[in-house]
Amino acid sequence: MKLVRYFQTSLEYFKQNLFSLIGLTKFKDEMYNNRTKFGRTQESERIVWVDMEMTGLDPETCHILEVACIITDHNLNTIAEGPNLIIHQPDNILAKMNEWCWKHHSQSGLIQASRDSKISVEEAEEQLMCFVSKYTPQGKCPLGGSSVYMDKLFLLKYMPTFANFLHYRIIDVSTIKELARRWYAIEGPKKVLRHRALDDIKESINELKYYRRYLFR
Template identity: 80%
Template sequence: MKLVQYIERSLGFVKQNIYSLLGATKIQDEMYNNRQFTRTQESERIIWVDMEMTGLDPETCHILEVACIITDQHLNTIAEGPNLILHQPDNILLKMNEWSWKHHSQSGLLNASRESKITLEDAENQLMNFVKKYTPPGRCPLGGSSVYMDKLFLLKYMPTFANYMHYRIIDVSTVKELARRWYSIEGPKKLMKHRALEDIKESINELKFYKRCLFRQNIL
């Protein structure tokens, strides 16, 4: 009789501990799933970058201005980051081609670059500090218009920042060209200010336009 009572008590103890373990596991699973959800949402964000340069050849040209905005996957702004004008000396500025000289003079960027105290290293550090707050490393793509060109300059002059992002890019210009060819849709007219932050915002708004027109929900 005592043996039977002992076995029953032992089984009850084991059962109680199993339920406790199962409960703890369930809580851990819920916490893990919540973390996964948060991490997934952050991984879906887009790092928008635009730069103004002295020209289009990264081997001989230099960055004048860089700006960054982070959006979620639906193009809602999460954070507006640094808008930085880098210092370039006259020996670099004077080598600009006629187009760059004209437009950067008209926008005021040329003189602003002369007077700026921000170095290339300063700019990259500020950009890195910004994106680390809102995006996980190696997960979020670079977004922009003809942004492959910006990436070439980033790889040369800001490799740490460039390699923090996913290797894929979201190029609004690609969508623009396909919309025109396949649907005869012209995107919103751009103001062409040739300033980094304004150009990013135009690119985001342009992609929002194509999202409404072309990338509709329940298309099947």
């Protein structure tokens, strides 16, 4: 079994390093540059990273506490760090949080910050729109993040203008994480998990950089 595992590992290493082994790294770069000939621009290749902290996971009954946004290029280099917005929620909304949310959002200071905030969800969406429209073309750039389908559900519910400005596709780092664990026995980098929006976005970007380095060479 060890010998079989050795050959499997060697094969995977060869597959991962194929471009480098046969000298096609330059070819990959040229292929990317040539995409502009087919209507793809550098701006349309950008990724709009979003993370939210919510009062729960059901967009029909739960609400957004915090939202942050970062825009990167296709190589995951930061183009711009956007607003990190804490949204006001009244006590009757906060009181409906489950035990997990109450514990973690209390520890992070987010509950009190939401109480003190003067920003409405509509104002937060307006600020996000001003930011993302400055750096990305409408309908071209995907939403990125970890388990970001959940963030998209809340965006569609509470910030539909912003949600519909983005491309319909998403880049979900959690999907790559699960495939890397199953197919390559690779565990991603350890996360701090502060459960604050901007911190979590940065961790997601760094995690995707890790997979790009070890899986997408």
